[in-house]
Amino acid sequence: AIGYETLQTANSGEDYNVAVGHQALTSLDDSGADDNVAIGALAADALQSGNQNVAIGKHAFGTSTDGTHNVAIGPFAMYQPTRTVVGNVAIGYKALQQSTSANMTGIVAVGYEAGWNTYVTAADHSVYIGYKAARGIGNGLIGGNSPNVIIGGEAGMHMTGSDHLC
Numbered sequence: 001a002i003g004y005e006t007l008q009t010a011n012s013g014e015d016y017n018v019a020v021g022h023q024a025l026t027s028l029d030d031s032g033a034d035d036n037v038a039i040g041a042l043a044a045d046a047l048q049s050g051n052q053n054v055a056i057g058k059h060a061f062g063t064s065t066d067g068t069h070n071v072a073i074g075p076f077a078m079y080q081p082t083r084t085v086v087g088n089v090a091i092g093y094k095a096l097q098q099s100t101s102a103n104m105t106g107i108v109a110v111g112y113e114a115g116w117n118t119y120v121t122a123a124d125h126s127v128y129i130g131y132k133a134a135r136g137i138g139n140g141l142i143g144g145n146s147p148n149v150i151i152g153g154e155a156g157m158h159m160t161g162s163d164h165l166c
Contacts, residue, residue: 001017001018001019001020001024001025002019002020002021003019003020003021003022003023003024003041004022004023005022005023005026006019006020006021006022006023006024006025006026006038007019007024007025007026007028008023008026008027009026009027009028009029010025010028010029010033011029011031013030013031013032013033014028014029014030014031014033014034015034015035016034016035017033017034017035017036017037017038018036018037018038018039019036019038019039019043019044020038020039020040021038021039021040021041021042021043021058022041022042023041023042023045024038024039024040024041024042024043024044024045024055025038025043025044025045025047026045027045027046027047027048027065028044028047028048029048029049030048030049030050032049032051033047033048033049033050033051034051034052035051035052036050036051036052036053036054036055037053037054037055037056038053038054038055038056038060038061039055039056039057040055040056040057040058040059040060040075041058041059042058042059042062043055043056043057043058043059043060043061043062044060044061044062044064044072045059045062045063046062046063046064046065047061047064047065047066047067048065048066049065049066050066050067050068050070051068051069052068052069053067053068053069053070053071053072054070054071054072054073055070055072055073055077055078056072056073056074057072057073057074057075057076057077058075058076059075059076059079060072060073060074060075060076060077060078060079061077061078061079062076062079062080063079063080063081064078064080064081064085066084066085067081067084067085067086067088068086068087069086069087070085070086070087070088070089070090071088071089071090071091072088072090072091072095072096073090073091073092074090074091074092074093074094074095075093075094076093076094076097077090077091077092077093077094077095077096077097078090078095078096078097078099079094079097079098080097080098081096081099081104083103083104084103084104085103085104085105086103086104086105086106087105087106088104088105088106088107088108088109089107089108089109089110090107090109090110090114090115091109091110091111092109092110092111092112092113092114093112093113094112094113094116095109095110095111095112095113095114095115095116095128096109096114096115096116096118097113097116097117098116098117099115099116099117099118103124104124105124105125106124106125106126107124107125107126107127107128108126108127108128108129109127109128109129109133109134110128110129110130111128111129111130111131111132111133112131112132113131113132113135114128114129114130114131114132114133114134114135115128115133115134115135116132116135116136117135117136118134118135118136118137124147125147126147126148126149126150127147127148127149127150127151128148128150128151128156129150129151129152130150130151130152130153130154130155131153131154132153132154132157133150133151133152133153133154133155133156133157134148134150134155134156134157134159135154135156135157136157137156137157137159
């Protein structure tokens with residue numbers, strides 16, 4: 001651990017975690033929270049439990065308290081998920097920031113603000129690639145237990161329905 005208040009609440013039960021930067025992994029406090037990497041100011045700062053997450057960039061994977069097998073690379077990538085997140089990939093500035101669902105599982109967002117501010121219901125296993133791809137999808141409009149594939153600059157912005165290939 002390198003940086004002010006990194007791994008601040010960790011005790012002897014959290015193993016093989018790496019924290020570099022101001023308050024990176026500062027809230028980690030679960031004996032099963034192992035193998036996490038957080039690099040950057042406030043990276044994975046609220047994570048209390050979960051394992052094998054990678055957060056690189058300022059506020060990457062920030063405010064999430066529980067998650068496993070996630071990758072967040074870029075400033076504010078996967079910042080502020082409101083539920084349990086498992087197996088997601090967010091690469092790029094604000095990729096998957098402020099995204100919510102019952103639980104977010106297996107979503108891939110690559111690009112500047114890809115999947116930013118999306119409110120999805122059961123859209124697990126979706127793919128958003130490109131500049132602002134799937135940005136701002138509205139509450140409950142994407143779902144039906146069906147994944148969506150949205151590729152291209154601003155593709156799928158404010159889209160409705162499910163089973164989309166854009």
